[in-house]
Amino acid sequence: MMGTIKRIIRHLKMFMRSRSRKARQTPPFLVVFINSVCNLTCEHCFYWKNLNQRNDLEVEEFEKLSLELGNFEHLNLSGGEPFIHKQFAQIVQFFIDNNGVKEVYVPTNAYFTERTEKQLRQLLKANTPEQLSLFVCEISLDGTQAFHDEFRGNPKSFSKAMETYDMLAELQKEDSRLQIHCISTATDTNMKEIWDLTEFLYERCPAMDHHNLAIIRGDRKDPSLQGPSLNQYEDLYQHIAKVWKAKEEERYGSIVEPMLQWGKLKVISEEKQSISCTAGNMTGVVYANGDVSLCEIHEPIGNLRDNTFFEIWDSKKANMLRAEIEAKKCHCTTEVFLWPSIVYQPIELMRAFFGIRNKWKNQ
Numbered sequence: 001m002m003g004t005i006k007r008i009i010r011h012l013k014m015f016m017r018s019r020s021r022k023a024r025q026t027p028p029f030l031v032v033f034i035n036s037v038c039n040l041t042c043e044h045c046f047y048w049k050n051l052n053q054r055n056d057l058e059v060e061e062f063e064k065l066s067l068e069l070g071n072f073e074h075l076n077l078s079g080g081e082p083f084i085h086k087q088f089a090q091i092v093q094f095f096i097d098n099n100g101v102k103e104v105y106v107p108t109n110a111y112f113t114e115r116t117e118k119q120l121r122q123l124l125k126a127n128t129p130e131q132l133s134l135f136v137c138e139i140s141l142d143g144t145q146a147f148h149d150e151f152r153g154n155p156k157s158f159s160k161a162m163e164t165y166d167m168l169a170e171l172q173k174e175d176s177r178l179q180i181h182c183i184s185t186a187t188d189t190n191m192k193e194i195w196d197l198t199e200f201l202y203e204r205c206p207a208m209d210h211h212n213l214a215i216i217r218g219d220r221k222d223p224s225l226q227g228p229s230l231n232q233y234e235d236l237y238q239h240i241a242k243v244w245k246a247k248e249e250e251r252y253g254s255i256v257e258p259m260l261q262w263g264k265l266k267v268i269s270e271e272k273q274s275i276s277c278t279a280g281n282m283t284g285v286v287y288a289n290g291d292v293s294l295c296e297i298h299e300p301i302g303n304l305r306d307n308t309f310f311e312i313w314d315s316k317k318a319n320m321l322r323a324e325i326e327a328k329k330c331h332c333t334t335e336v337f338l339w340p341s342i343v344y345q346p347i348e349l350m351r352a353f354f355g356i357r358n359k360w361k362n363q
C-alpha cells in the first residue's frame with residue numbers, strides 16, 4: 001500500500017515537472033555515455049563514427065559533472081561498451097552519492113563476464129537498497145547465434161553474452177535488485193532472427209525478465225540497413241508479447257510497454273512527432289567526449305570542457321532547439337525519450353491508454 005502511494009506521489013510530481021522548465025533544473029532522466037570504447041563492430045550502431053576515440057571524459061570530469069547536477073531519478077548509461085571502463089563502478093557511485101540516483105540501466109554487449117561481475121558486485125555491495133534500488137543489465141542481441149556473431153563482427157559474441165547471462169543469473173540469486181533484460185534492434189534484415197531469438201531466450205534464460213524491441217535509429221554503420229515494415233514490426237512485437245506474457249504480468253514496466261510500442265508505431269505511420277517530445281526537459285544526454293545534447297538525434301549544443309552543464313543546458317542555443325522540438329519539427333522512435341514523454345504527460349498517457357485499447361483490444 002505504502003509503495004503504491006509513493007508511486008502515485010512520484011508520478012504526480014513528474015507530471016508537474018514535465019509541464020515546467022526552470023533554469024538549473026536537472027533532467028530526471030539522464031543518458032551518460034561513459035566511454036567510446038567498444039570491442040565489437042555492429043552494423044546498426046548509431047554511434048559508430050565516435051567509437052574508440054582518445055578524448056573520453058576522465059573520471060574526475062564525471063565527478064565534476066555529478067557535483068554540478070542536482071538530484072535525478074534514472075541514470076541510463078551508454079557507450080561504447082560500458083563495462084569495458086575500468087572505473088565503471090566508481091563513476092556510477094558519483095551519481096548515486098551526489099545526485100540520489102536509485103535506478104541504473106545499462107545496455108551491454110555482455111562480452112566481458114568477469115569485468116561485469118566485478119563492477120556489479122562492487123556497486124551492489126557498496127549501496128543499500130535505499131541508495132540503489134534497481135540495476136538493469138540490458139543484454140543487446142540482434143538474432144540467433146550465427147546471425148548475431150556475423151552482425152557483430154565477432155565469432156564469440158553470442159556465446160560470451162550467454163556466459164555473462166549465466167553469471168548475472170547467479171548474481172541475481174544473491175541480490176534481487178539486479179534485473180536482466182534483452183534488447184534487440186529491429187532492422188529490415190533480422191525480423192525472423194528476433195522472432196526465433198525471443199523463443200530461444202525465454203527457454204534458455206529463465207532469470208531474464210523482459211525482451212525489449214527497439215527500432216534502428218540515427219546514422220548507422222551500414223547505411224543499407226533500413227527499419228522493418230510497420231506490419232512486420234507489429235507482428236514481431238505481438239509475438240514477443242505472447243512469448244513473454246507470463247513474466248510480463250509480474251513486471252511493473254509491462255503496463256507501459258504496450259503504450260510505448262503504440263507510440264512508436266504511431267510516429268512511424270504518421271511520420272511526425274505524434275507524441276509531444278519532452279527531450280531537453282525530462283531527458284538529456286552527455287556523450288563520452290563531454291558533448292551535451294537534448295537528445296541522441298539532434299546535434300550536441302556544447303561541450304563540458306568548454307562550459308559547465310548548466311551554461312550549456314540553459315543556453316540560447318538550447319532554448320532555440322527546445323522551441324523547434326515544441327513546434328514538432330522533428331520526430332523519432334527512440335525509446336529513452338519516448339518513454340517519459342508518454343508516461344509523465346497526462347494527455348499523452350490518456351491517448352496512449354485509449355490507443356492500445358482500441359488497437360489491441362481483441363488480443
Ligand code: SF4
Nearest residue numbers: 277295297330332337
Ligand atoms: S522527437 Fe526524437 S529527434 Fe525530436 S527531440 Fe524528441 S528525441 Fe529528439
